[in-house]
Amino acid sequence: MEGYIVSLIIFTAIFALFGLGLNLQWGFTGLINFGHVAFMTLGAYTTVLLSLRGVPLVIAALIGAAAAALLGLLMGLTTLRLRTDYLAIVTVGIAEMIRLVAENEQWLTQGTFGIQRFPLPLANFSPNLPVRVVMILVLLGAIALGYWQLGKTLRQRMQGIPARALRQSALAALAYLVALAASLSIVSVVARQIKLTNALPAWALGLGLLLAGVAIILGFMKLAKLGATRFEQWEKGLSWVSAIAVALFGLWLTGFAVQALYDYDRNPSKTGLMWLSVLLVAVAYWALERLVRSPWGRVLKAIREDEEVAKALGKNVFGYKLQALMLGGLIAGLAGALYAWQLTVVFPVQFDPLITFNAWTIVVLGGAGSNAGTLLGATIFWGYDTLTRFGLREIIPLEDSALGAFRVMVIGLILMVLMAWRPQGILGKKEELTLGR
Amino acid sequence: MGAIAPTAIPSTQPLLKAHSLSKSFGGIKAVDRAEIEVHPGSITGLIGPNGAGKTTLFNLLSNFLRPDSGRVMFNGAAIEHLQPHEIAQRGLVRTFQVARVLSKLSVMENMLLAAQNQSGEKFWNVWLNPQRTLQQERQQRELASEILTSVGLFHMAQSYAGSLSGGQRKLLEIARAMMVQPQLVLLDEPAAGVNPTLINQIGDHIRRWNQSGVTFLIIEHNMDVVMSLCDRVWVLAEGRNLASGKPSEVQQNPLVLEAYLGQ
Ligand SMILES: Nc1ncnc2c1ncn2[C@@H]1O[C@H](COP(=O)(O)OP(=O)(O)O)[C@@H](O)[C@H]1O
Ligand SMILES: [Mg+2]
Numbered sequence: 001m002e003g004y005i006v007s008l009i010i011f012t013a014i015f016a017l018f019g020l021g022l023n024l025q026w027g028f029t030g031l032i033n034f035g036h037v038a039f040m041t042l043g044a045y046t047t048v049l050l051s052l053r054g055v056p057l058v059i060a061a062l063i064g065a066a067a068a069a070l071l072g073l074l075m076g077l078t079t080l081r082l083r084t085d086y087l088a089i090v091t092v093g094i095a096e097m098i099r100l101v102a103e104n105e106q107w108l109t110q111g112t113f114g115i116q117r118f119p120l121p122l123a124n125f126s127p128n129l130p131v132r133v134v135m136i137l138v139l140l141g142a143i144a145l146g147y148w149q150l151g152k153t154l155r156q157r158m159q160g161i162p163a164r165a166l167r168q169s170a171l172a173a174l175a176y177l178v179a180l181a182a183s184l185s186i187v188s189v190v191a192r193q194i195k196l197t198n199a200l201p202a203w204a205l206g207l208g209l210l211l212a213g214v215a216i217i218l219g220f221m222k223l224a225k226l227g228a229t230r231f232e233q234w235e236k237g238l239s240w241v242s243a244i245a246v247a248l249f250g251l252w253l254t255g256f257a258v259q260a261l262y263d264y265d266r267n268p269s270k271t272g273l274m275w276l277s278v279l280l281v282a283v284a285y286w287a288l289e290r291l292v293r294s295p296w297g298r299v300l301k302a303i304r305e306d307e308e309v310a311k312a313l314g315k316n317v318f319g320y321k322l323q324a325l326m327l328g329g330l331i332a333g334l335a336g337a338l339y340a341w342q343l344t345v346v347f348p349v350q351f352d353p354l355i356t357f358n359a360w361t362i363v364v365l366g367g368a369g370s371n372a373g374t375l376l377g378a379t380i381f382w383g384y385d386t387l388t389r390f391g392l393r394e395i396i397p398l399e400d401s402a403l404g405a406f407r408v409m410v411i412g413l414i415l416m417v418l419m420a421w422r423p424q425g426i427l428g429k430k431e432e433l434t435l436g437r
Numbered sequence: 438m439g440a441i442a443p444t445a446i447p448s449t450q451p452l453l454k455a456h457s458l459s460k461s462f463g464g465i466k467a468v469d470r471a472e473i474e475v476h477p478g479s480i481t482g483l484i485g486p487n488g489a490g491k492t493t494l495f496n497l498l499s500n501f502l503r504p505d506s507g508r509v510m511f512n513g514a515a516i517e518h519l520q521p522h523e524i525a526q527r528g529l530v531r532t533f534q535v536a537r538v539l540s541k542l543s544v545m546e547n548m549l550l551a552a553q554n555q556s557g558e559k560f561w562n563v564w565l566n567p568q569r570t571l572q573q574e575r576q577q578r579e580l581a582s583e584i585l586t587s588v589g590l591f592h593m594a595q596s597y598a599g600s601l602s603g604g605q606r607k608l609l610e611i612a613r614a615m616m617v618q619p620q621l622v623l624l625d626e627p628a629a630g631v632n633p634t635l636i637n638q639i640g641d642h643i644r645r646w647n648q649s650g651v652t653f654l655i656i657e658h659n660m661d662v663v664m665s666l667c668d669r670v671w672v673l674a675e676g677r678n679l680a681s682g683k684p685s686e687v688q689q690n691p692l693v694l695e696a697y698l699g700q
Contacts, residue, residue, distance in 0.1 A: 287564065294570060295549070295557035298542070302550050305539045312499070312533070313551045313617060314525035315558075323560060431597050432541045 003267060005256040006274050007342070008386055013277035014338045016378035018355075019362040020284055020371060021332035027368035028292055029324040030304035032088040035095030037355040039068040039329040043336025044346050045102060045109060048118045057121050061337035068333025071098075072325035080321050095356065103348040114347030121341060122272025127264055135275055136261045142282035143254055146375060147247065149285070153372040153427050154243055158236060165232040166240065172227060173237030180220050180417070184410070187212045209406075217413040224421040235422040235430075242426050246379050269341075277338050281375070284331055288371050291327075300324060301369075354408070361411055365418065367428025376426055384411070450513065452477040452621055452652055453529070458497050458507030459676075460490075467493040469676035470507070473654075475621065480643065480653045482667035482684065484660075486696055490676040491656045492534055495623050498654075499524055499531040512620070526553060528620035534629070534656075536606040540599025544590060544609060547598050548581035549574070551616035581616060588612050588642055604635045611639065621652045628659045640666055664688070672696070 018040060025031045046064035051057050075094060079086045102109045109115065127135065158166060191209055194200050200208070227234045257278075260271045291297050299320050302310040307317045340346045358381065366377025388407045424430050453475040460468045468490040475481045483491050496502040498509055500521050509517040516524050525531075539547050555577070556562045557570035585591040588608050593601065598609060607627060614622050627643070628636045640662055643653055657663050663670060663684060670687045672679040674696040680687055687693055 290563055290567075291560055294560075294563040295552075295555045295574065296560045296563055298546055298550055299558055301542060301546075302539055305541050306537055308501070308533075309537050309539060310550075311501070311521040312525060312531055312537075313613070314522050314530075314553055315550075316520070316522050327560070431599070 002256055002260060003270065004386075005253060006260050006267070006270050008382055009253055009257055010270070010274050010277050010338070010342050011385075012378050012382040013274070013281045014335050014342060015358065015362060015381065016281050016375050017277070017284055017338070018332050018335040019359050019366070019374040019378055020281075020288055021328035021330075021335065022359045023328075023363050023368065023371060023374045024288060024292075024300075024331070025324050025328040027363055027370070027374075028297065028300045028304060029321060031321060031324060032084070033091045033325075033328075034088050035091030035093070035353075035356060036332060036359045037351050037353065038091065038095035038098045039071060039332035040336035040339060040355065041095070041098050041102060041351040042071055043068045043333030044340035044351070045115075045336075046333075047337040048115050048340050048346055049108070051119045052115070057119055061334065064337050065330045065333035068336065069326040069330040071333075072327075072329030073322060075329075076318075076322040076325045080318055080325075092353075095353065099348050099351050102351070109348075112347055112349070114345045116345045118340070118344075120269045120273070120344065121276060123269040125264075125268055125272055132261055132264055135264075136258050139257060139261065139275055139278055140254070142278050143250070145282055145286070147250070149289075149372045150243060150247065150376065153370065154239065157239060157427065157429070161233055161236065166236060169231045169233040169235075169237035170240040171237075172231050172234065173241045176220075176223065176227065176237075177241060180216070183216050183220075184213070187216065206402075213409070213413065217416060220417050221420040224417060227421075238418075238422050239426050242380060243376065246376055246383070249383055250379060273338065273341050277342075280334065280338070284334075285371055285375065288331075292371070296320075304369075357408075361415065364415060364425055367425025369429065369432060370425070370427040373425055373427035380426075381411075449476055451475060451510075452512060453498070453654065454510045455494075455498060456508040456510070458494065458509065459505045460493055460497055460502060461505060466676050468497060468504075471673065471676065472678055473498075473671050475652060475654050476669070477620075477652055478647070478650070479668045480647050480655065480666050482663045482670035483654060483656045483673065484658070484663060484670055484687075485673035485679070489673040491673055492625055493676075494673065495531055495625055495656065498623060499529065501531070525617065525619075528617070529623070530614045530617045530619040530621070531623040532610050532614050532625055532627070534625040536603070536610045538598040538601065538606045538609050538613075540597060542598060543595055544585070544598050544601070545578070545581060545594040547609060547613050548585060548594075548616050549577050551613045552577040552580070553617055577616075584612050584615055587645075589638075604631045607631055608635070608639065608642075611642070615646060615651070619651060621654065622646075624653060624655045624657075626656050626658060628657055628662050636662060660688070 018036070021039065022033060022036050025033050043064040046067045047060045050060035050063055055063070071094070075087070075091060079090045103111055187209065191205060194205055231237065257274060260267070261275065264271050292300070299310060299315050302315065303317055303320055310317050343350060362377035362381050363374055364377075365380060366373030366375070385407070388410070418425070424432065451474040453473070455471060455473045457470045457472065458468055459466065459470055471490070471494055473483070473494070483494070485491050493502065497504045497507070500517065500519060504517060507517070508515060511524070511527060511529050516527065516529070539550070542550070556566060556573055562570055582591060582594070585594055588611075590605060590608060590612065593605070598606070601609060611624065611627060624643075627639050631639065636659065643655070643666060647653060655663075655666065667684050669682065670684050671681045672687055672690075672693050679696055680690045680693050
């Protein structure tokens with residue numbers, strides 16, 4: 001259990017970092033990047049291959065991140081002068097190309113077999129008690145920063161709204177979410193009974209499951225619309241409920257993280273990686289928040305809304321877009337190094353387009369253009385992933401591969417409900433969607 | 438060609454001079470060997486019937502569109518090969534016919550965006566030199582507040598620009614252009630779709646900024662505005678120069694009257 005939680009924290013941190021990169025490119029600059037996984041792939045392979053040739057891990061990871069930034073430069077140079085949709089197409093192409101290179105250049109990457117037994121960070125580290133205490137304090141500091149930022153963002157979004165309206169809508173939202181989860185579970189349990197008694201052929205069961213899923217989602221989308229007319233601050237209820245749920249979930253995780261750090265020697269490589277990942281997220285978050293609130297970030301937001309205006313005011317739009325692509329790529333490349341260390345084996349299938357989809361889910365869920373939202377989105381995403389990975393197998397009568405597809409389908413459906421309910425994402429700014437020109 | 442009315446040759450070198458600019462869209466010659474001169478310190482008008490190519494000419498001057506041929510000289514240097522943002526950086530700023538405010542930024546942020554040479558617009562300075570960035574930002578904020586106050590928009594500074602009315606947007610766009618601290622501002626129909634009171638105010642602001650040294654080139658359909666503001670007027674019809682001269686001269690030019698009436 002503890003081992004699994006540590007892994008969960010690592011994955012959450014890696015994808016938070018990965019999502020922060022996409023949020024800079026898309027959320028703040030409006031660049032549509034459908035091949036975000038390319039940065040991660042390049043970062044992961046470069047780090048691993050260099051470290052296998054004796055390059056120190058820190059330097060290998062930095063070179064990996066730099067390589068990812070260069071890839072961003074390449075993408076930008078080839079497409080940014082063309083129409084905007086070219087970037088979307090080219091990023092998909094480049095991501096697939098890089099994956100294919102990893103698959104086919106066996107002399108370098110060992111193809112589908114994958115690369116194994118590469119050095120891991122902090123694996124031989126054996127800190128004494130004072131050092132462990134310091135590590136725990138640093139970790140707690142990073143987590144406290146996260147909570148503080150979450151609270152701050154929430155407060156900003158809730159400014160000037162009467163507490164009574166918020167309470168009401170939060171309760172309504174809670175009831176709504178519980179009902180949604182319950183309906184999905186009931187369908188699953190019924191399906192399981194049918195499967196056990198062999199009352200229906202497999203195809204009929206699958207079809208029934210699909211239809212039931214769609215019916216539930218459509219019903220709940222309708223309910224979301226209805227809620228909007230009944231409750232004054234209906235859409236804000238979602239922010240409250242999910243933020244509180246994630247905050248509690250986070251506290252629970254923190255307990256395990258502290259325990260793991262205290263017992264560092266029990267699983268040094270994973271514990272070390274967890275500490276490193278959380279720390280990197282905190283640093284990246286802080287650096288990005290500084291950036292997006294600076295004049296530099298202001299130019300990005302201007303480009304996102306109307307790049308002609310930015311040009312007319314003397315801003316080198318092309319240059320800023322390149323910078324956003326490169327910085328976002330750099331961060332995603334770092335996430336790639338962590339991803340490789342977490343997996344301990346890298347092979348091409350781990351870098352399929354689904355990874356990009358996951359990053360988009362995280363950013364959209366949390367709210368485009370909100371870094372705190374991205375952290376929240378990553379936590380919800382991996383919380384959901386864990387819950388369904390263990391929970392669903394018990395209650396949904398599907399094979400493992402079908403179960404994977406089912407989980408992705410449910411994410412898609414949940415995103416649909418979210419769009420009907422709070423299209424700007426959990427922590428996004430409503431004005432950024434609704435104010436037209 | 439050859440219909441340009443003779444005027445006294447000014448003693449000063451023009452601030453902006455376009456020579457034989459042309460641009461075609463498919464078969465249409467939107468701008469056809471057009472000439473224009475703007476003298477430093479002047480308020481110059483550019484008029485002509487709808488579709489005459491005025492906005493296209495602005496796009497060519499600011500290089501938002503690349504000319505098919507011709508030259509543009511600003512401050513004695515050729516600029517037709519420069520990127521639009523480089524032209525703005527040199528002090529030639531244009532506005533748009535339909536006001537383009539950034540509705541998802543606050544009015545103040547719209548203003549601050551326009552400031553030039555901000556150290557905080559280089560991302561490394563944000564981390565490495567935060568003090569300087571903050572200090573500059575404070576100065577720019579003061580300047581922006583001053584300009585906003587002078588045009589009567591200061592009370593809206595913290596609102597989203599998207600919540601402004603049409604007239605206020607026009608005003609903000611002009612104020613934002615002034616925030617660049619430009620030498621020359623190209624205004625594309627600043628009075629279009631604006632109520633008469635605000636038109637007068639906009640005229641007063643332009644005159645005030647002009648007196649403090651800013652040169653203007655203005656496209657305008659409202660003849661009262663043109664007559665009261667401009668020192669010199671250029672007339673364009675079907676992409677070509679039709680006439681140029683003092684407003685009163687141009688207004689009586691039979692070619693100009695014909696072009697407007699024949700529409
Ligand atoms: N981007 C464009 N593509 C095709 N035709 C254009 C374009 N921009 C302007 N035109 C055409 O060029 C001519 C001049 O337009 P414009 O410069 O907007 O005139 P004005 O501003 O004087 O009213 C018009 O016939 C217009 O239809
Ligand atoms: Mg026009």
